[in-house]
Amino acid sequence: MRALKKEVVIIGGGPAGLEAADSLNKLGHAVTILEKEERPGGKLSNWHKLFPDNVSADGILKQMIQKISGDIHLITNAKIRKISHEGKKYSVWFNEGQCIQAEAVLVAVGFDLFNASLKEEYGYGIYDNVITSAELESMFVNQKSLVTATGKTPGRVAFIHCVGSRDEKAGFRHCSSMCCVTGVKQAIEIKKRLPGTDVMMFYMDLRMHGRFYEDLYLEAQEKHHIQFIRGRLSESSENPDSSLLLKADDTLAGSPIKVRADMMVLLLGFVPTDFHKKMGEEFGVEIGSDGFFSPCDSHLDTNSAKTTGIFVAGACTGAKSLEYTLADARSASLKIHEFLLRSPSSNILN
Amino acid sequence: MNSFGFEIQKDNTIEYDKNDLSLAAFVLKHEPSLYNCIQCGSCSGSCPASAISSYQFRKMQLLMRRGEIKNLREDVAHCLLCGKCILVCPRGVNTRNVIRQIRIALNMN
Numbered sequence: 400m401r402a403l404k405k406e407v408v409i410i411g412g413g414p415a416g417l418e419a420a421d422s423l424n425k426l427g428h429a430v431t432i433l434e435k436e437e438r439p440g441g442k443l444s445n446w447h448k449l450f451p452d453n454v455s456a457d458g459i460l461k462q463m464i465q466k467i468s469g470d471i472h473l474i475t476n477a478k479i480r481k482i483s484h485e486g487k488k489y490s491v492w493f494n495e496g497q498c499i500q501a502e503a504v505l506v507a508v509g510f511d512l513f514n515a516s517l518k519e520e521y522g523y524g525i526y527d528n529v530i531t532s533a534e535l536e537s538m539f540v541n542q543k544s545l546v547t548a549t550g551k552t553p554g555r556v557a558f559i560h561c562v563g564s565r566d567e568k569a570g571f572r573h574c575s576s577m578c579c580v581t582g583v584k585q586a587i588e589i590k591k592r593l594p595g596t597d598v599m600m601f602y603m604d605l606r607m608h609g610r611f612y613e614d615l616y617l618e619a620q621e622k623h624h625i626q627f628i629r630g631r632l633s634e635s636s637e638n639p640d641s642s643l644l645l646k647a648d649d650t651l652a653g654s655p656i657k658v659r660a661d662m663m664v665l666l667l668g669f670v671p672t673d674f675h676k677k678m679g680e681e682f683g684v685e686i687g688s689d690g691f692f693s694p695c696d697s698h699l700d701t702n703s704a705k706t707t708g709i710f711v712a713g714a715c716t717g718a719k720s721l722e723y724t725l726a727d728a729r730s731a732s733l734k735i736h737e738f739l740l741r742s743p744s745s746n747i748l749n
Numbered sequence: 750m751n752s753f754g755f756e757i758q759k760d761n762t763i764e765y766d767k768n769d770l771s772l773a774a775f776v777l778k779h780e781p782s783l784y785n786c787i788q789c790g791s792c793s794g795s796c797p798a799s800a801i802s803s804y805q806f807r808k809m810q811l812l813m814r815r816g817e818i819k820n821l822r823e824d825v826a827h828c829l830l831c832g833k834c835i836l837v838c839p840r841g842v843n844t845r846n847v848i849r850q851i852r853i854a855l856n857m858n
Contacts, residue, residue: 617840620784624777626814629788649763651788652811656763 404429404470405739408491408501410479410674413441414463414721415507415713415728421466422732423505428739429470431499433477433491439464441509447539449721450584451611457540459721474499479674482682482709487742489708502742503708503735506684506692507728508674510714512667513563513571520634521559521665527641528553529663531562532578535585545592545662548641553596553661556589557645558582559632560602564668573689575668575718579605580612582666583619590623598625599658601632601647609720628656635663669718684709691717702731703738710735768816776813776850783810783847785840792834792844798827806834806844813851825851 405428409416412434420430438444440463446456467473480492482504492498515523515531523529527548538545547553560582564575579602586598605627607613619625630647638644642661649656671690679686684704687693692711695703702710712731713724777783786807793805804827813821825848834844851857 616787617785620786621781624784627788649815652763652808652815652817654761654763654817656765656815658765 405503405742406431406499406501407503407505407735407739408433408489408499409505409507410491411441411507411509411713411715412436412439412473412475413507413509413713414443414460415509415715415724415731416441416505417463417466418725418728419505419507419712419732419735420471421463422729423735424466424469424471426732426736428736429472431472431474431501432467433479433493433499434473434475435478437475439467439473439475443721445533445537445540447536448584448588450580451609451615453584479677482678484708487708503710503738505710505712505731505735506674506678506704506715507711507713507731508672508715510669510691510718511672513569513670515562515665515667517569518562518566518665521562521632521663522635522637522643523665526635526637526643526663528637528643528661529635529665532558532581532585532664532666535664539585539588545589547661551661552593555597555599555658555660556586556662556664557632557643557658557660558586558598558600558664558666560600560605560666561631562665562667563670565603566668571668571670571689573668573717574606576606576608577718577720578666578668579607580609580615580720582664583607583612583615583625585664586625587615587619587623590619590625598623599660600625600627601630601645602627603629603631609722628658630656669714672715675715682706682709684711687717689717691715700734702727702734708738710738763815763817765815769818770814770816772818772821772851772854773814773816775854776847779850779853780843780846782840782842786810786842787840789839791837791839792842795833795837797831797833798829802827804828806848810847821851822855822857825855825857 407430409432412432423430440460443460477493483490489501489504490498607616630650633646636644645658678684685693694701710731712728790807793799793807804824809824828848832845
């Protein structure tokens with residue numbers, strides 16, 4: 400295996416990047432991970448417990464970070480400037496003129512969360528008690544007690560599904576597919592901490608598509624008596640006591656509904672990062688109509704970009720759970736390995 | 750009072766916080782399987798009474814849980830207690846007992 404050793408650069412030290420680095424290292428390649436933040440882990444660092452089985456996110460992340468050893472080199476605070484190539488060699492430039500050369504580049508830059516303030520009618524950044532799903536998860540991570548802006552235990556918390564998803568006016572037609580289960584997981588967590596708090600979900604469809612997700616839905620109803628109201632939130636307004644008045648159409652009741660809530664949680668959709676556009680414009684990596692990377696073949700080769708030597712993995716090709724992100728990263732590693740074996744400069748062919 | 754020839758139209762909005770949720774609480778307490786309802790409508794689809802009236806079990810119980818109970822007595826009077834809805838319910842809701850509990854709460858038995 401050592402004779403085949405090749406250099407691979409991975410852009411992004413989130414779950415996909417870390418998993419691919421481990422796989423590629425085990426396949427005998429030298430890997431450099433370029434991570435923009437101070438620490439690796441990506442969005443997983445802001446997770447408390449994972450759906451659907453409440454496994455500790457921190458425990459999983461620690462196991463993944465422990466694998467960074469041997470021929471895996473991690474560079475943090477790395478801001479990518481450009482990627483160029485000469486023949487079979489790719490140069491990834493970052494920070495002030497630093498460069499890493501490699502024979503393959505794996506792009507694993509993940510996703511951004513929708514900017515909730517764009518949905519002005521929901522009042523994020525305007526009303527005190529409107530928070531995002533990421534902020535709620537961060538409260539769980541940091542062991543902060545769940546209180547309203549005035550320090551009171553909320554009597555009712557309303558979750559709003561599809562914020563920045565399935566909303567062409569907000570610029571995103573796609574379903575982010577992971578927010579439904581995230582919301583139900585978080586709603587259950589609130590009920591476990593505050594059993595007396597009323598929890599309501601405003602949804603359009605519940606897309607509980609993954610294994611055991613439906614069980615979580617049943618648990619939410621059966622054990623925690625969480626209420627599901629089918630209707631997209633139309634608008635919210637703030638009451639004088641800083642609680643919120645929610646207006647929606649209760650589509651299954653056939654009437655509009657008004658509900659007071661002490662706190663509102665916006666379930667943010669997955670959106671492409673700035674890097675997606677940059678890769679598209681400057682390096683010709685194909686972008687789909689949703690703004691995420693489009694691989695070579697949507698069925699048969701989901702990890703190769705159309706640009707030779709560039710590979711994609713994880714949520715940068717569309718919303719994925721951690722489970723599918725990791726599987727995708729391992730799949731990309733194998734694809735890269737095959738590519739490197741075929742490469743004319745490979746020792747096996749020399 | 751003078752008649753001006755028009756009246757104020759009733760608002761169709763469900764005012765959840767002003768509504769009476771005690772009846773729903775009673776029914777859910779005595780038949781908690783109703784919490785598991787996913788609003789699929791299998792019950793109403795199979796209901797012989799729904800076929801010939803405006804009564805729908807799904808909608809009736811949903812409105813009850815929103816505190817919209819003004820038509821409840823009339824609604825549950827349509828039920829024949831045949832139990833087809835129990836057979837078709839994918840979540841195992843004891844729909845017939847839901848009707849029974851509503852009738853008990855409304856002193857209809």
